[in-house]
Amino acid sequence: MARYRNLYARLLRFYPKPYRERFQETMEQTFNDICRERAAAGRGILGLAVWLCAETAEGIMREHVEAVTMRNKGIVRAALVTAGILLIPLWGNTYVDGWNWHWYSFVLAAAFVFSAALTYQLVVKGMSNKAYRSAVGLAVVAAFALTWGNRVLAADENPANLMYVGVVVIGVIGAAISRLRARGMARTLFVTAVAQMLMPIIALVFWKTNLALGRAVPVIGLNGLFAMLFVASAFLFHRAARTHT
Numbered sequence: 644m645a646r647y648r649n650l651y652a653r654l655l656r657f658y659p660k661p662y663r664e665r666f667q668e669t670m671e672q673t674f675n676d677i678c679r680e681r682a683a684a685g686r687g688i689l690g691l692a693v694w695l696c697a698e699t700a701e702g703i704m705r706e707h708v709e710a711v712t713m714r715n716k717g718i719v720r721a722a723l724v725t726a727g728i729l730l731i732p733l734w735g736n737t738y739v740d741g742w743n744w745h746w747y748s749f750v751l752a753a754a755f756v757f758s759a760a761l762t763y764q765l766v767v768k769g770m771s772n773k774a775y776r777s778a779v780g781l782a783v784v785a786a787f788a789l790t791w792g793n794r795v796l797a798a799d800e801n802p803a804n805l806m807y808v809g810v811v812v813i814g815v816i817g818a819a820i821s822r823l824r825a826r827g828m829a830r831t832l833f834v835t836a837v838a839q840m841l842m843p844i845i846a847l848v849f850w851k852t853n854l855a856l857g858r859a860v861p862v863i864g865l866n867g868l869f870a871m872l873f874v875a876s877a878f879l880f881h882r883a884a885r886t887h888t
Contacts, residue, residue, distance in 0.1 A: 644682065647692040648675055654696055657703045659710045670699070717764030724760040725753050752791075759787040766823060774886060775825055778879030782832060785872035786811045789839075806845065810838050814873075825884035832877035836870040 651674045655667050674695060681688045712719050729752060735742035744752075763783045767776045793807045814835045821827020843866050 644675075644678060644688070647678060647688065651692070651696060651699070654699055654703075657700075659706050662706050717761060717768060721757050721760035721764055725757040728756050729753060755787060755791050759783050772825075772883050772886065774879050775883035778825075778828065778832075778876045778883060781872060781879065782814065782828075782876040785869055785876065786814060789869055806842055807839075810835060810842065810869075813838050825880045829877045829880035829884060832873045832880060836873035836877065839866055839870040839873060842866060 648671070652667075652671055655663060655670060658667070677695070678688045678691060681691050729749060732742070732744050732749065732752065736744050763779055766779050766783075770776060789807055790811055793804045814831060817831025817834060818828060821831055843862055
């Protein structure tokens, strides 16, 4: 009995400290009572002790996983979002003809999605203002779509498209200067929207990019769509600034 009790007590030390401080004494007493009842009935306790230790080991692993998850909820959520979104190209690779992603495309997409999701989690952590959370989500989605679209779809077609990275850089610099405060972020997103609409003009006038009218209209329209997303985010930040106390 003493040997099994000491072994079980040592096993309980592997529980996370908060859990161990709350339940160790009770669990040791329960273990002793069960083993004593078994011995009093004239039955061996080796099998029971092994079973209880195995069950406790499973509980230890579960508690550690839960503790790690609770400490890193933002990372876990970002990873789950990334895994869920990557199911789309994985499904396309399997069932859609002509949709051929190489392994490095999945790695690149995972890096982009995970970075965007983690950025959102870190920025809104501890923030209960719904307008602010919505504004951050909209800005992150717009920046992600703009960066991903230019990296994958347009950069190889025309180097001028790399200028759109500057739009995202403006947003990042503005967020750093404003320290993510709602009022400063509203101004930053308005400036970002203006920069978004200036990009095709810069490409046409200064970069001497040749675009036929049939292609210029969709390009301007697409820039207008992104600018509207940034403006909508700016209005949400402005609303958050008015309602935040």
